Amino acid sequence: MFSVEMTVRDYECDQQGIVNNAVYLNYLQHARHEFGRSVGLDWLELTARGVNLVLRRAELDYFQSLRPGDRVRITARPFRKGKFRFYFEQEILLLPDEIPAVKALMTAACVIDGKPAAPAELDRWFGPVS
Amino acid sequence: MFSVEMTVRDYECDQQGIVNNAVYLNYLQHARHEFGRSVGLDWLELTARGVNLVLRRAELDYFQSLRPGDRVRITARPFRKGKFRFYFEQEILLLPDEIPAVKALMTAACVIDGKPAAPAELDRWFGPVS
Amino acid sequence: MFSVEMTVRDYECDQQGIVNNAVYLNYLQHARHEFGRSVGLDWLELTARGVNLVLRRAELDYFQSLRPGDRVRITARPFRKGKFRFYFEQEILLLPDEIPAVKALMTAACVIDGKPAAPAELDRWFGPVS
Amino acid sequence: MFSVEMTVRDYECDQQGIVNNAVYLNYLQHARHEFGRSVGLDWLELTARGVNLVLRRAELDYFQSLRPGDRVRITARPFRKGKFRFYFEQEILLLPDEIPAVKALMTAACVIDGKPAAPAELDRWFGPVS
Numbered sequence: 001m002f003s004v005e006m007t008v009r010d011y012e013c014d015q016q017g018i019v020n021n022a023v024y025l026n027y028l029q030h031a032r033h034e035f036g037r038s039v040g041l042d043w044l045e046l047t048a049r050g051v052n053l054v055l056r057r058a059e060l061d062y063f064q065s066l067r068p069g070d071r072v073r074i075t076a077r078p079f080r081k082g083k084f085r086f087y088f089e090q091e092i093l094l095l096p097d098e099i100p101a102v103k104a105l106m107t108a109a110c111v112i113d114g115k116p117a118a119p120a121e122l123d124r125w126f127g128p129v130s
Numbered sequence: 131m132f133s134v135e136m137t138v139r140d141y142e143c144d145q146q147g148i149v150n151n152a153v154y155l156n157y158l159q160h161a162r163h164e165f166g167r168s169v170g171l172d173w174l175e176l177t178a179r180g181v182n183l184v185l186r187r188a189e190l191d192y193f194q195s196l197r198p199g200d201r202v203r204i205t206a207r208p209f210r211k212g213k214f215r216f217y218f219e220q221e222i223l224l225l226p227d228e229i230p231a232v233k234a235l236m237t238a239a240c241v242i243d244g245k246p247a248a249p250a251e252l253d254r255w256f257g258p259v260s
Numbered sequence: 261m262f263s264v265e266m267t268v269r270d271y272e273c274d275q276q277g278i279v280n281n282a283v284y285l286n287y288l289q290h291a292r293h294e295f296g297r298s299v300g301l302d303w304l305e306l307t308a309r310g311v312n313l314v315l316r317r318a319e320l321d322y323f324q325s326l327r328p329g330d331r332v333r334i335t336a337r338p339f340r341k342g343k344f345r346f347y348f349e350q351e352i353l354l355l356p357d358e359i360p361a362v363k364a365l366m367t368a369a370c371v372i373d374g375k376p377a378a379p380a381e382l383d384r385w386f387g388p389v390s
Numbered sequence: 391m392f393s394v395e396m397t398v399r400d401y402e403c404d405q406q407g408i409v410n411n412a413v414y415l416n417y418l419q420h421a422r423h424e425f426g427r428s429v430g431l432d433w434l435e436l437t438a439r440g441v442n443l444v445l446r447r448a449e450l451d452y453f454q455s456l457r458p459g460d461r462v463r464i465t466a467r468p469f470r471k472g473k474f475r476f477y478f479e480q481e482i483l484l485l486p487d488e489i490p491a492v493k494a495l496m497t498a499a500c501v502i503d504g505k506p507a508a509p510a511e512l513d514r515w516f517g518p519v520s
Contacts, residue, residue, distance in 0.1 A: 010434060011282065017275055029150075044458055058192075059187075065184065140289070140405070174328055280419075314452070317449075318450045320449075
């Protein structure tokens with residue numbers, strides 16, 4: 001499964017001394033975009049062409065706080081349901097033991113000119129319509 | 131219902147020209163903490179005393195993108211289930227028409243010395259055990 | 261002088277319990293952009309047209325830490341030197357006593373197609389070439 | 391000289407498609423804190439003991455915009471003047487050619503119980519009083 005590794009930085013933590021819950025959304029987005037790059041379909045390039053992948057729903061379960069210096073692996077498993085609903089199942093795993101810190105299910109839609117769309121190139125991210 | 135109002139700032143937006151999805155978590159947290167202040171029970175003061183309110187689950191539905199200069203109202207309706215599970219039902223409403231931009235359900239737990247806790251003072255936030 | 265007022269939010273503070281030094285740059289940018297809007301020349305609209313105002317130098321003196329709930333006024337006084345060098349002198353003042361928290365001098369350049377530029381519309385921000 | 395390497399993430403960029411100027415402060419702080427760890431004197435641990443290293447002045451010259459995916463090296467060269475004034479000279483270098491993107495001089499002070507201080511342990515960061 002696709003994943004990226006990174007280290008928690010001090011400035012990502014709040015007064016509880018742990019990564020602020022909003023920062024996890026940054027981490028998860030980073031992994032999704034890196035996944036996109038890995039298959040040669042860049043989120044930024046899509047955006048520049050007016051193909052907007054937007055988040056419709058985010059579900060996150062927080063299991064384990066993260067602290068400065070923690071090393072994490074962030075996974076991104078894309079899949080789709082029907083033509084227009086795109087998903088990423090994701091985890092943030094605390095290394096080296098891969099302890100789940102966050103599990104997430106992200107639901108996205110593709111919007112072109114304000115309307116739902118499913119250009120064929122998205123098959124490279126999410127697979128073909130099954 | 132408790133709510134705060136604020137205006138979207140340019141630096142909160144990303145290359146799509148809309149508020150980045152992680153920033154909504156900041157907005158929602160801000161409203162929860164302001165709610166806490168409004169009933170005289172400060173999140174920071176709790177944290178300083180070792181009473182950690184931590185997020186266990188976040189569910190967000192994104193309905194409407196927000197753009198720089200947009201004025202929003204963010205609500206926070208706290209409730210609890212049983213002794214140890216605390217919730218906030220929240221909305222981000224685009225003003226002046228109160229169009230829902232985000233609806234969220236946040237599940238929290240209270241942790242003292244690493245263990246689930248339910249100090250009586252939290253009744254001021256979430257009501258008594260029903 | 262142009263200014264905006266805002267309140268420090270919990271999530272802008274780090275483990276020292278004070279506003280992280282990077283966040284002041286956000287505050288200052290926000291005031292500059294709001295100044296732009298106040299004279300009818302929007303930074304975002306300029307950017308969309310390929311007129312990029314970019315920061316060349318930032319000087320910040322930090323006098324006073326800011327804490328959650330602090331109310332601040334942020335000023336922005338634009339001026340220019342010659343045709344191509346644009347400046348903002350800015351302050352972040354802790355209210356109600358207007359205690360200086362930060363004093364800043366920001367130096368900007370205007371770049372169109374990668375080259376220094378000084379379109380006449382910028383006179384509305386920075387005044388005419390003296 | 392001490393340095394860390396990292397890659398620009400999409401969410402650090404704003405509507406101009408480049409790293410927002412405030413984010414550079416995060417990068418620079420990250421390098422300073424990692425330097426601290428490298429000599430066994432952790433900023434967070436200092437903070438927890440009431441030894442607050444706070445920024446007094448930041449000077450940044452921006453030479454080159456950074457874009458998503460750019461690989462950078464961030465340096466941190468600490469030095470001191472007299473007993474109480476601590477400095478970091480820093481650079482953000484665009485790899486692989488080490489093109490300077492930002493040059494910065496950060497001035498810090500150490501504050502204990504609200505008063506300037508210079509505990510001997512800081513010699514490990516900044517060297518002895520010359």
